[in-house]
Amino acid sequence: MFVRAYLRASTDGQDASRARGPLEAFAQDHGHAIAASYMENASGATADRPELRRLLADARPGDVLLVEAIDRLSRLPAPAWRALRGEIEAKGLRVVALDLPTSHAAMKAGEADEFTARMLDAVNGMMLDMLAAIARKDYEQRRERQAQGIAKAKAEGAYQGRPVDLEKRRKILDLLASGYSVRKAANLLGCSTSTVQAAKREGI
CATH class of the missing domain: 3.40.50.1390 (Resolvase, N-terminal catalytic domain)
Structure with a gap:
C-alpha cells in the first residue's frame, strides 16, 4: 500500500x-x-x-x-x-x-x-x-465574520488593510528576475504561489 x-x-x-x-x-x-x-x-x-x-x-x-x-x-x-x-x-x-x-x-x-x-x-x-x-460552512461563516469585522473597522475609521511584507516582495522579485519560476520562488521562500503571483503583478 x-x-x-x-x-x-x-x-x-x-x-x-x-x-x-x-x-x-x-x-x-x-x-x-x-x-x-x-x-x-x-x-x-x-x-x-x-x-x-x-x-x-x-x-x-x-x-x-x-x-x-x-x-x-x-x-x-x-x-x-x-x-x-x-x-x-x-x-x-x-x-x-x-x-x-x-x-x-x-x-x-x-x-x-x-x-x-x-x-x-x-x-x-x-x-x-x-x-x-x-x-x-465553517469557511463561509469565518469569511462572513471577517467581512463584518472589516466593515465595522472601516465605519470607525480604524481599518488600514493587511500590511505588505516589502522585504519578502523584494526577495520574490529578485528570484523571478533571476529566472526562477513562480513555484520554485514560492518553495524557496516558504510562501504560497498566490503570494508570488501578487508580487509579480503588483511589484513593490
Whole structure:
C-alpha cells in the first residue's frame, strides 16, 4: 500500500508541516509508512493547488490519500467538491482522515470481504461528503465574520488593510528576475504561489 500524505495550511504564516508527526504516527500504528508527502500553504476553498494537483498526477489505483482532517483536503463549494471527489475516485485513491474513523479501514485493505468492504466504502463516502459540507460552512461563516469585522473597522475609521511584507516582495522579485519560476520562488521562500503571483503583478 502506497500512502500519500497531504498537508495544507491556509496562509503563509501557518505551519503546514505541523501535522506531519500525527500523520506519521497514525500510519505507523496501522503498519505502514508514509511513502510521499505533499505540503503547501494554500486556501482549501480552491481545488487549483499545485501540491494537490501533483499528488493526483502521481497517484495510482489503491493508493491512500492521508490527511489530518477533511478540511485540510477541502473547503470547496458543493459542485467543486463533487468534481474533486470524482477525480480522487477516478484515480482509485482512498481517502483516510484522522478525524474520520470510518475511513481508517482503508489502511487494512484486503482484510475485509467484498460485501463488508463495499459497505464501509458507502458509509465512508457519506461521512466524507458530510464533513466536506461542514468544512465549507465553517469557511463561509469565518469569511462572513471577517467581512463584518472589516466593515465595522472601516465605519470607525480604524481599518488600514493587511500590511505588505516589502522585504519578502523584494526577495520574490529578485528570484523571478533571476529566472526562477513562480513555484520554485514560492518553495524557496516558504510562501504560497498566490503570494508570488501578487508580487509579480503588483511589484513593490
